[in-house]
Amino acid sequence: xxxxxxxxxxxxxxxxxxxxxxxxxxxxxxxxxxxxxxxxxxxxxxxxxxxxxxxxxxxxxxxxxxxxxxxxxxxxxxxxxxxxxxxxxxxxxxxxxxxxxxxxxxxxxxxxxxxxx
Amino acid sequence: xxxxxxxxxxxxxxxxxxxxxxxxxxxxxxxxxxxxxxxxxxxxxxxxxxxxxxxxxxxxxxxxxxxxxxxxxxxxxxxxxxxxxxxxxxxxxxxxxxxxxxxxxxxxxxxx
Numbered sequence: 580x581x582x583x584x585x586x587x588x589x590x591x592x593x594x595x596x597x598x599x600x601x602x603x604x605x606x607x608x609x610x611x612x613x614x615x616x617x618x619x620x621x622x623x624x625x626x627x628x629x630x631x632x633x634x635x636x637x638x639x640x641x642x643x644x645x646x647x648x649x650x651x652x653x654x655x656x657x658x659x660x661x662x663x664x665x666x667x668x669x670x671x672x673x674x675x676x677x678x679x680x681x682x683x684x685x686x687x688x689x690x691x692x693x694x695x696x
Numbered sequence: 697x698x699x700x701x702x703x704x705x706x707x708x709x710x711x712x713x714x715x716x717x718x719x720x721x722x723x724x725x726x727x728x729x730x731x732x733x734x735x736x737x738x739x740x741x742x743x744x745x746x747x748x749x750x751x752x753x754x755x756x757x758x759x760x761x762x763x764x765x766x767x768x769x770x771x772x773x774x775x776x777x778x779x780x781x782x783x784x785x786x787x788x789x790x791x792x793x794x795x796x797x798x799x800x801x802x803x804x805x806x807x808x
Binding site: 582583617622623624625626627630670672682683684685686687688689 | 700702728732734737738739740741742745755786788790796797798799800801802
């Protein structure tokens with residue numbers, strides 16, 4: 580089936596350290612999957628952090644990066660130096676094509692990140 | 697600018713009691729609307745979607761129902777809650793045929 584697996588949380592990192600949250604996907608029924616990272620800050624809704632719709636491409640936002648790797652079916656989220664304000668829950672998601680008129684997402688369980696000063 | 701508002705923020709309800717969760721989108725006409733749900737320890741999964749007012753499609757059967765009485769309003773409800781309904785409910789919208797979702801801040805539901 581179609582699914583996403585990501586790093587189990589919670590994850591605790593010290594400020595200015597590097598971060599990687601692993602994400603792998605299975606897209607058996609989606610011909611051209613789109614990949615996303617969403618973030619949920621405390622008390623807020625899910626926000627799109629970055630998305631990549633073409634295999635081999637890299638997306639970046641707010642210092643975070645993720646590369647769509649079709650060979651390893653991965654979309655790991657990385658940041659070279661985290662800040663306390665990055666503390667949030669991060670969701671990796673797989674989206675099917677919007678050409679049908681609507682899109683469904685397959686989310687990972689979310690990874691809770693706490694950055695300690 | 698478009699805004700999405702979900703209510704209530706949190707609920708504690710008894711098994712067998714009714715439930716109604718609301719979602720309103722302002723500043724965008726004819727959006728696609730979605731309900732998502734995440735059980736504790738589970739993944740976010742799409743429950744319903746609606747492409748137009750009055751039409752709602754069910755994606756996952758959970759003894760819940762959804763309605764879109766107005767273009768900007770999406771309601772999730774049930775007449776009898778189950779313990780398994782506990783979790784986090786998210787409403788979202790997207791422009792028709794576009795992949796960019798905007799999510800609400802969610803409703804946390806505990807059924808006891």
